[in-house]
Amino acid sequence: MNPNLTNPRADEVDAILKRIPFAQTLGMRCDVLGDEMTAILPFQEKLIGNVTIRALHGGAIASFLELTAMLQVFLVSDMPRPPKPMNITIDYLRQGHAKDLYARAYVMKMGRRMASVRAEAWQENRADPVSAIVAHFMVAHD
Amino acid sequence: MNDNRNDPDRIAAVMREHVGLMNSAVPWGNEVGFEVTKIEPGHVWGRQPWAENLVGDPDTGVIHGGVITTFLDNLSGMACTAAMTKLRFVATIDLRIDYMRPAEKGLDIIGEAECYRVTKSVCFTRAWAYHGTREKLIATSAGTFAINKPRFGSQSPQGKTEV
Numbered sequence: 001m002n003p004n005l006t007n008p009r010a011d012e013v014d015a016i017l018k019r020i021p022f023a024q025t026l027g028m029r030c031d032v033l034g035d036e037m038t039a040i041l042p043f044q045e046k047l048i049g050n051v052t053i054r055a056l057h058g059g060a061i062a063s064f065l066e067l068t069a070m071l072q073v074f075l076v077s078d079m080p081r082p083p084k085p086m087n088i089t090i091d092y093l094r095q096g097h098a099k100d101l102y103a104r105a106y107v108m109k110m111g112r113r114m115a116s117v118r119a120e121a122w123q124e125n126r127a128d129p130v131s132a133i134v135a136h137f138m139v140a141h142d
Numbered sequence: 143m144n145d146n147r148n149d150p151d152r153i154a155a156v157m158r159e160h161v162g163l164m165n166s167a168v169p170w171g172n173e174v175g176f177e178v179t180k181i182e183p184g185h186v187w188g189r190q191p192w193a194e195n196l197v198g199d200p201d202t203g204v205i206h207g208g209v210i211t212t213f214l215d216n217l218s219g220m221a222c223t224a225a226m227t228k229l230r231f232v233a234t235i236d237l238r239i240d241y242m243r244p245a246e247k248g249l250d251i252i253g254e255a256e257c258y259r260v261t262k263s264v265c266f267t268r269a270w271a272y273h274g275t276r277e278k279l280i281a282t283s284a285g286t287f288a289i290n291k292p293r294f295g296s297q298s299p300q301g302k303t304e305v
Contacts (some may be wrong), residue, residue: 021197022206025173048169057170058234059215063208085207089238 007034009075016074016082023067026060030068035076039068041101041121048098056096058131061121062088065103065133069117072105073137083115083137096130099123113140149227150183157181157224168216176213176253184225184258186217190251190271203247207281210251211239214269214283217255222265222287225257232265232287242279249273251280263289 010032017023017030028041041047041064049057066088074082105119115137120129157164158181165177174196180187190205190213198206215237222232245251254276255269267285272278 019200020206021195021200022208023198025195026208046169046173049171051167051169057168057212058237059174059208059212060170062211062215062237063206066208066211067206081201084244085241087238087240088207088211089236090211090234091236092234 013071013075026063028064037072037075039103043099054098058092061096061131062090065119065121068103069105069119069135073107073115073117076107083139086136086138088133088135091132094130097123115139150225153229154181154183154224171216174209174212181224184221186221186224186255188217188253192248204244207241210271210281213253214271217253218267218269218285219287221255221257221267225260231290235286235288237283237285239281239283241281245280
């Protein structure tokens with residue numbers, strides 16, 4: 001493997017994900033390439049919010065995006081532990097269909113005390129996001 | 143149409159009658175395990191019990207924020223339905239959650255949502271998650287919801303919408 005493509009934090013992201021019971025309940029996983037991470041939420045019946053139209057629950061999508069944002073902050077920082085969220089704003093843009101969901105997060109600002117992060121989730125087409133969040137995390141080392 | 147000026151009361155009564163159905167028809171709601179405990183016009187309360195599989199921080203046993211988001215989103219949407227004069231369901235447009243303090247391990251979280259304004263197509267909500275009383279806030283939220291048009295089958299032949 002090309003060592004330049006390998007982020008030593010990548011294995012830690014995987015370990016954190018496995019240790020968080022709620023991430024396991026969701027059933028998400030992450031692919032990390034360097035400082036780029038794609039989160040994957042494989043479809044499961046339990047993620048449905050509306051059985052009539054078979055749409056994913058907004059809360060499940062928001063949970064997935066919040067975890068993705070948190071892990072991205074961890075990935076690009078030198079924090080010993082994942083950061084704690086301060087707030088999150090979710091835009092529900094399109095219906096989440098009964099299929100796999102993907103997400104990527106961007107750290108817009110890494111401050112000394114706070115990080116501002118944006119994350120988007122999509123299905124077929126990355127240009128047509130299902131939902132987007134803006135979240136703030138505490139990144140102070142104390 | 144001057145029938146049923148107290149319609150939010152009637153809608154709230156219909157919702158109370160079918161609360162079991164409304165809970166069980168939401169798989170992700172079942173997975174996180176919250177229940178709706180009280181429905182008044184424009185105002186809905188619920189309870190989210192602590193559970194191991196909801197933990198977001200394995201070192202402290204604190205429930206993940208996503209659980210609270212799910213809980214407040216759902217309660218807020220129901221508060222919208224309970225605030226309207228006709229039975230209408232809503233879809234979340236956006237929701238902002240502020241985390242005040244971590245939820246304590248092992249304790250129930252109480253949720254309370256209020257729909258304080260209904261327009262022709264949009265509802266505005268605020269909601270609270272706390273332990274015991276609102277003095278001990280875990281999170282607050284502000285949301286906007288789009289009112290869904292009635293689905294086929296709910297129109298009478300005259301084009302008048304029925305509940």
